[in-house]
Amino acid sequence: MLQNALLEIGTEHLPARFMAPALAQLKTLAQTLLAEKRLAYESVETFGTYRRLVVFIHGLAAKSADEKKEIKGPPAKLLKTPEGNFTPQSAGFAQKNGLKPQQLVVQETDKGPFIFARVHIAGEKAEKLLPEIFTRLVTGLEFAKNMVWEESGLRYGRPIRTLIGLYGTKAISFSVAGVKSGRYTRPMLSYGKKPIKVERADKDYYVNLLKSQMPPILVLPQERREALIKSVSNEAAVRGYRADLDEGLIQETVAFTEHPVAVGGHMDLKALTLPRELITTVLKQQLKMFPVVDKQGHLQPYFIAVRDGSSANQTEVSNGFKKVMSARLSDAVFFFENDKKEGLSTFHQKLQNIQFLEGVGTLADKAQRVEKLAVAVCAKLGRADLQETLTYAARHCYDDLASQVVYEFPELQGYMGGQYAALEAARPGAAPYQAAAAKAMEECYWPLSSSSSLPTTEAGNILSLAGKLDTLAGNFLIGQIPTGSEDPFALRRQAFAVVRILLENKWSLSVADLLELLREAYAAQYGAKWTETLTQQLTDFLRQRLAVVLEQRGHAPALLGALYLWDRQPLCQVENLIAALEHVQSAPEFAALRESAKRVQNILQKAGKVAPRPDEKLFELPAERNLYRVACNVPVCTARSTEQYLQALKNLHVFKEPLEVFFKDVMVNVPDEKLRQNRLALLAFVRAQLNQTGADVSAL
Amino acid sequence: MKHGMNFQDLIAALNHYWTKQGCVLAQPYDLEKGAGTYNPETFFGSLTKKPVNRAYVEPCRRPADGRYGENPNRLGKYYQYQVIMKPAPANIQTIYLNSLKAIGLDPKEHDVRWIEDDWQSPTLGASGVGWEIWLDGMEITQFTYFQNMAGYALNPITAEITYGLERIAMYCQKVDNVFDLRWNDTVTYRDVHLEQEKQFSHYYFEETNVDHLRRYIKECEEECYALCKKGLYLPAYDNTMKLSQYFNMLEARGAISVQDRTNNITKIRNLAKACAKAYVESVEKKEEVK
Numbered sequence: 001m002l003q004n005a006l007l008e009i010g011t012e013h014l015p016a017r018f019m020a021p022a023l024a025q026l027k028t029l030a031q032t033l034l035a036e037k038r039l040a041y042e043s044v045e046t047f048g049t050y051r052r053l054v055v056f057i058h059g060l061a062a063k064s065a066d067e068k069k070e071i072k073g074p075p076a077k078l079l080k081t082p083e084g085n086f087t088p089q090s091a092g093f094a095q096k097n098g099l100k101p102q103q104l105v106v107q108e109t110d111k112g113p114f115i116f117a118r119v120h121i122a123g124e125k126a127e128k129l130l131p132e133i134f135t136r137l138v139t140g141l142e143f144a145k146n147m148v149w150e151e152s153g154l155r156y157g158r159p160i161r162t163l164i165g166l167y168g169t170k171a172i173s174f175s176v177a178g179v180k181s182g183r184y185t186r187p188m189l190s191y192g193k194k195p196i197k198v199e200r201a202d203k204d205y206y207v208n209l210l211k212s213q214m215p216p217i218l219v220l221p222q223e224r225r226e227a228l229i230k231s232v233s234n235e236a237a238v239r240g241y242r243a244d245l246d247e248g249l250i251q252e253t254v255a256f257t258e259h260p261v262a263v264g265g266h267m268d269l270k271a272l273t274l275p276r277e278l279i280t281t282v283l284k285q286q287l288k289m290f291p292v293v294d295k296q297g298h299l300q301p302y303f304i305a306v307r308d309g310s311s312a313n314q315t316e317v318s319n320g321f322k323k324v325m326s327a328r329l330s331d332a333v334f335f336f337e338n339d340k341k342e343g344l345s346t347f348h349q350k351l352q353n354i355q356f357l358e359g360v361g362t363l364a365d366k367a368q369r370v371e372k373l374a375v376a377v378c379a380k381l382g383r384a385d386l387q388e389t390l391t392y393a394a395r396h397c398y399d400d401l402a403s404q405v406v407y408e409f410p411e412l413q414g415y416m417g418g419q420y421a422a423l424e425a426a427r428p429g430a431a432p433y434q435a436a437a438a439k440a441m442e443e444c445y446w447p448l449s450s451s452s453s454l455p456t457t458e459a460g461n462i463l464s465l466a467g468k469l470d471t472l473a474g475n476f477l478i479g480q481i482p483t484g485s486e487d488p489f490a491l492r493r494q495a496f497a498v499v500r501i502l503l504e505n506k507w508s509l510s511v512a513d514l515l516e517l518l519r520e521a522y523a524a525q526y527g528a529k530w531t532e533t534l535t536q537q538l539t540d541f542l543r544q545r546l547a548v549v550l551e552q553r554g555h556a557p558a559l560l561g562a563l564y565l566w567d568r569q570p571l572c573q574v575e576n577l578i579a580a581l582e583h584v585q586s587a588p589e590f591a592a593l594r595e596s597a598k599r600v601q602n603i604l605q606k607a608g609k610v611a612p613r614p615d616e617k618l619f620e621l622p623a624e625r626n627l628y629r630v631a632c633n634v635p636v637c638t639a640r641s642t643e644q645y646l647q648a649l650k651n652l653h654v655f656k657e658p659l660e661v662f663f664k665d666v667m668v669n670v671p672d673e674k675l676r677q678n679r680l681a682l683l684a685f686v687r688a689q690l691n692q693t694g695a696d697v698s699a700l
Numbered sequence: 701m702k703h704g705m706n707f708q709d710l711i712a713a714l715n716h717y718w719t720k721q722g723c724v725l726a727q728p729y730d731l732e733k734g735a736g737t738y739n740p741e742t743f744f745g746s747l748t749k750k751p752v753n754r755a756y757v758e759p760c761r762r763p764a765d766g767r768y769g770e771n772p773n774r775l776g777k778y779y780q781y782q783v784i785m786k787p788a789p790a791n792i793q794t795i796y797l798n799s800l801k802a803i804g805l806d807p808k809e810h811d812v813r814w815i816e817d818d819w820q821s822p823t824l825g826a827s828g829v830g831w832e833i834w835l836d837g838m839e840i841t842q843f844t845y846f847q848n849m850a851g852y853a854l855n856p857i858t859a860e861i862t863y864g865l866e867r868i869a870m871y872c873q874k875v876d877n878v879f880d881l882r883w884n885d886t887v888t889y890r891d892v893h894l895e896q897e898k899q900f901s902h903y904y905f906e907e908t909n910v911d912h913l914r915r916y917i918k919e920c921e922e923e924c925y926a927l928c929k930k931g932l933y934l935p936a937y938d939n940t941m942k943l944s945q946y947f948n949m950l951e952a953r954g955a956i957s958v959q960d961r962t963n964n965i966t967k968i969r970n971l972a973k974a975c976a977k978a979y980v981e982s983v984e985k986k987e988e989v990k
């Protein structure tokens with residue numbers, strides 16, 4: 001009969017960030033273990049809170065499946081002696097597998113006949129297997145950071161305090177880190193310690209049992225999420241507004257509550273004079289509160305905090321939250337006012353004393369390089385109109401790192417610089433480009449994550465690109481190059497953003513050109529250190545990220561390997577070409593062409609140096625003349641859209657027949673050296689024409 | 701209306717509560733220190749297998765945090781209440797929550813949040829895993845399971861609970877300025893501490909003699925190593941504490957460059973390690989004799 005099984009790991013407060021990975025891991029781990037034990041089941045589900053991780057196995061078989069195995073032994077000639085007795089080898093092999101020698105069989109294999117033992121392993125009862133499965137589920141879980149708390153020395157996210165193992169109504173006993181399993185779970189920590197008995201492994205029953213506690217425990221994350229959104233939204237609605245339901249904050253709150261209850265309150269009006277992101281950062285990041293906004297999204301002088309548990313004593317709790325918030329916001333006002341008094345030029349002075357990276361100078365040096373690079377990129381893109389904007393923006397985009405607000409709230413880097421620049425741009429006598437520069441500065445770290453938006457202006461994109469390339473080069477220059485899983489400075493993310501900016505803006509700027517401009521920006525101070533190897537390392541690094549970006553955009557990144565000089569053309573063209581190659585690659589007529597191209601390639605590879613074009617006068621056979629004529633007449637690919645690439649690739653089909661005839665009729669490696677060289681030159685010319693799109697047809 | 705317990709009653713209530721939990725009520729250690737963890741009870745106490753249960757008030761000095769008594773939330777000297785339990789009892793979280801009840805804060809009536817916060821002290825070469833505990837959004841306690849001390853991986857594990865006494869009292873008494881706290885019914889925190897705050901801020905920011913401090917640091921370092929060699933780890937550790945305080949004073953004076961800072965932190969960590977080593981060796985020697 002099928003029954004359900006339940007495992008609950010009762011821990012002390014797991015950090016919010018551990019929750020989602022732990023639940024995902026537990027599910028996979030359970031599936032793996034059940035498969036290993038050959039225990040059939042209908043489905044595995046995991047859910048829980050920061051104090052209880054739950055694995056629920058639906059429809060678990062009563063017994064594991066029998067297993068028939070054939071175990072290979074020694075070669076068949078060792079079965080018996082010439083006298084007809086079993087050899088020590090075969091007898092030993094039989095014994096090892098619990099068989100009599102007579103039960104051994106001989107089977108053919110591709111290495112000749114061998115002795116085999118056919119073993120039959122009977123299935124075991126689920127309740128016999130579950131203690132081991134549960135134990136390994138608990139101990140197999142890995143956390144981002146571990147600790148030790150008892151003498152067994154188990155390393156875990158937080159201490160384990162209770163364990164429940166149930167199979168139907170039966171308790172399964174096992175123990176981990178000194179904790180014995182049972183059938184009791186705990187109420188919320190702040191609300192007493194009377195254990196709650198779990199009678200059976202039934203999901204609805206278990207979920208409702210926890211929900212019926214006072215206060216209720218919502219053990220399903222989805223239910224907590226719904227309760228949270230409802231409670232927070234109501235709290236905003238009673239004030240006539242709506243809550244800013246930040247997805248990250250929702251997820252975090254769902255992970256650190258068992259029963260979320262919203263608590264609203266007032267915010268000092270004085271605080272509303274601060275830049276919006278500064279207020280919301282204090283609220284969301286520091287205090288885990290939801291801001292309140294009107295229909296247009298303008299901040300309102302309220303906050304909504306979330307408490308975990310009951311809604312008793314709301315007024316006092318709200319006052320407590322308000323007090324903390326007021327103190328934090330008045331700190332922010334203090335820092336912001338001080339910063340405004342200082343201004344960008346004062347910050348800029350301080351950059352000379354802040355080291356960017358040991359070995360590549362200060363932030364002032366970095367700003368100088370970024371300015372040079374940004375202006376050069378601007379020229380290359382033909383946007384002379386942005387030069388003044390970029391000069392200003394690049395010079396000042398790191399100034400805010402010397403401000404008090406960014407010192408206190410590092411995540412506001414860029415944004416605050418933009419705010420301070422905008423304040424200065426609004427002053428009488430400010431240059432007209434300062435406003436645009438402020439916008440570019442505000443977005444100079446964008447995209448902030450792999451999927452978030454690029455800067456909204458062209459200047460912002462150029463500035464972001466220049467800053468990131470400078471960081472990459474600086475790190476590479478001092479040998480901080482990511483390897484394997486080690487990437488402490490998140491350089492891959494920076495390179496990823498560089499690729500996205502180049503690709504999504506469809507800039508006609510190649511990686512090679514860009515790295516040359518970067519080298520020039522570094523030349524004044526570090527010219528001597530910049531080697532060809534460094535350029536190559538940076539190119540390779542960007543190429544790896546390009547492959548990832550292409551894959552995310554639905555392409556086959558392996559095709560990058562077939563491209564000649566991908567770094568000499570704009571990335572949008574690389575993408576177009578790859579899209580075209582994907583089209584033709586699977587066509588059957590293309591396969592024949594690829595085979596011929598491979599033959600051409602093989603012959604040329606062995607040939608050494610060959611002239612790029614043949615001498616017509618030396619042709620002896622019609623197949624040579626014909627192939628040359630076709631190669632000369634094939635249209636030259638000049639345009640760079642996907643359709644144009646596609647057409648160019650289709651045009652190559654004219655080579656199919658002439659090449660086949662050529663290989664049938666013409667011997668390339670003839671003794672006559674002159675003739676041989678001419679035929680090789682013909683093939684070299686054909687190869688150049690075949691690969692004129694930039695893709696190596698033979699490697700597709 | 702009078703809200704919450706007087707400051708001295710808050711301390712008395714915690715003393716009473718932790719006494720009942722079997723803790724030895726220790727007294728503050730008589731040297732300046734930046735945090736309660738520096739107390740030798742905590743430092744040495746966490747290192748060996750022997751059970752330790754201690755509770756004590758510990759005055760902390762942070763020279764750079766002084767504000768001449770003009771800031772309602774910042775102090776150059778304030779109090780921590782420290783509890784050390786080794787091995788950490790399995791119900792230590794509940795024991796802690798009950799201590800809040802003992803000082804008039806019923807966890808059922810408030811939001812008590814355990815926010816991941818892993819403590820570390822680069823100068824002690826120590827680290828732990830735990831939480832900062834929020835009461836209605838305010839951080840009132842640091843809860844740490846020590847994992848390493850002076851570079852030694854620990855087992856059994858010590859739980860350290862550090863209450864921020866002034867913050868808790870301000871919350872309970874509903875005052876916005878620390879100096880307005882009632883110490884008892886007639887005396888305020890201002891009466892007890894304002895003059896100290898003023899004079900010590902003045903001293904730390906304006907009057908300390910940098911050359912003297914640098915000399916003291918050198919002397920403490922020499923003395924510490926010399927004492928360690930003789931197995932006198934307690935006075936050796938006193939010198940580590942003193943050096944650490946002189947270093948904090950130099951920093952408050954703005955006399956420390958980034959490089960200097962790193963060097964000094966390393967210096968203190970090495971001293972702490974030497975003291976821990978001398979202690980562990982002496983314990984091992986005693987066990988051999990038995």
